[in-house]
Amino acid sequence: MSTNQTKVVVTGLGATTPLGGDVPSTWSALLAGESGVRKLDWENVDRLPVRFAAQLAVEPSELIPKAQLRRLDRCQAIALIAAREAWKDAGFAPPVKRKGGKGGDDGPKDGFQVDGERLGVVVSSGIGGLHTALNSYDTFREKGWQRVTPFTVPMLMPNGSSGHISIEFGATAGSHTLVSACASSAEAIGYAIDMIRTGRADVVICGGTEACIHPLQMASFGVMRALSTRNDEPERASRPYDKNRDGFVLGEGAAMMILESEEHARARGARVHAIAAGCGYSADAYDIVLPDPSGEGQAKAMRRALADAGLTPEDIVHINAHATSTPAGDIAELTSIKAALGEEAARKLCITATKSMTGHLLGGAGALESVITILSLREGLVPAVANLEDLDDEVDLDIVRGEPRKLPDGPIAALNNSFGFGGHNVSVAFQRAV
Structure with a gap:
């Protein structure tokens, strides 16, 4: 990194995972060596070669109103939850409702206000709205096209999470989604670093989300022999570097961070978690x-x-x-x-x-x-x-x-x-x- 290059810092963290509904609970569980993997309680689960996964510790319905949740795929809902935590952790005020009524709220505005023109979003998903795509097709086959929700396309598209976050926080510097399978959200962080370095934004909400624990996904990875088949003790199934490892365990969750230029963070007296180098x-x-x-x-x-x-x-x-x-x-x-x-x-x-x-x-x-x-x-x-x-x-x-x-x-x-x-x-x- 050249000496005159803008330094990028991390000022906010958010997550909802199989170990906890936020960053502190997830971190505590990690240090305690707890497992987020458990048996699936699906109907006809015995038909699957793998009958366990790492499901969310806290359901999105506990944090998002039912009316809003109906318009969101599961991966989009948890992306919003993680982004809200990261935003609050960074010490920013709730976003101001913009002209036209989109984004933000009319509540108290404690905290630092961010200029939307200098705020970007880069949020990725490897697969996107899998549940929406498959459930909507089931509805079409069983009940006809008129019963398919009009929100199907925005719910299934991989960039939906980034779009919803940009709307909620009024981010107009750019909203992006990079899709590169299991490298997607790491690439999103790199893109966010570059947005700040090149001067496109002072602050970027970045990260990733995935929610595709579904019978089709379990079957697809299962037939590839990619998943562990330790059905008798699922909490011990994921065992990197162990002689007896036999595949990965499918998980779901979202994690977000707030990146800022060091100059912007210093000017507002922000706490810095780390440098995104x-x-x-x-x-x-x-x-x-x-x-x-x-x-x-x-x-x-x-x-x-x-x-x-x-x-x-x-x-x-x-x-x-x-x-x-x-x-x-x-x-x-x-x-x-x-x-x-x-x-x-x-x-x-x-x-x-x-x-x-x-x-x-x-x-x-x-x-x-x-x-x-x-x-x-x-x-x-x-x-x-x-x-x-x-x-x-x-x-x-x-x-x-x-x-x-x-x-x-x-x-x-x-x-x-x-x-x-x-x-x-x-x-x-x-x-x-x-």
Whole structure:
């Protein structure tokens, strides 16, 4: 990162996850090693090869009025919930209702007011409104086209979450959605950093959301042999780096953050959680599902994140790995970490895999794990990998296990990795705010 480049900071965090309905409850559960994975109580669930998932701890209906919820897909509803928490955490006033009555409210305006012309939104989803698409088709077949809700298209489109958030908060600098499978929300954070660096916005609401725990999705991933089939003990199914891992666990949730230029944050006296230092991208150009076994694409993303952030391998003390709990993927990522940072630097850092507790949020994973990475830097603690009972013989780097790991004091940095079907590789670099 050049010395004259705008520094981007994180001033707000929000989330709703299988571990909790907000950031504090999710973080507490992570440190306690709790699992958000549980059996599904669906009718005819025994017809499925996998009968468990990491469902939300708090239902959207507890936080969003029924009338509004009817116009939102599940992934859009939880995106709004996480965005509202992040906005409040950043110390901003509720958005002012704009001319025409769209967005905002008429209540008290405690907090800092944001100029909508300088406010952007980048919120991604790997799949979008899956529940809406499938349920609407069922309605069409069973009851006819007249009974399909007129909100079907805005509810199923992947950019719907970004659109609803931009409307609610009056963000007119730009509203964007990047779709790159499980790397989607990590890429959204990188795009948000660039929006601020290039002067398009002073503040950006960014992150990701996913809510596609549905029989079709369970069947599709199941027939690919991608999911764990540990139906007898679902809370122990996600076990990155364990010899007996047998696939990932599908999860749902949303995570958002508020990014600001350092100048804007300082001018309003904002609390800074961390520095969003940079982002690196690459494409494997290898296979639509399988990662390049050489790991070179993943390594390139990490090297480019370091270069973009102006960091060296020695600056990195921690990585929140993509580590989905698949037999091949976990080890391949460790190989790419060594290739990116060098053997010596790689052996000095500690690695965690929080999907062991949250499940895999697909397009929302990068945002949630970035929030967790930021909390690790801020609090100086890294959550331990859950269910790691018998370490794979091929693991030769320092995996946090047993109990949370204390990080060193001072100006340290960490990476969060996200890799997606299609060969998308994204690595985001964060620095501790000192």
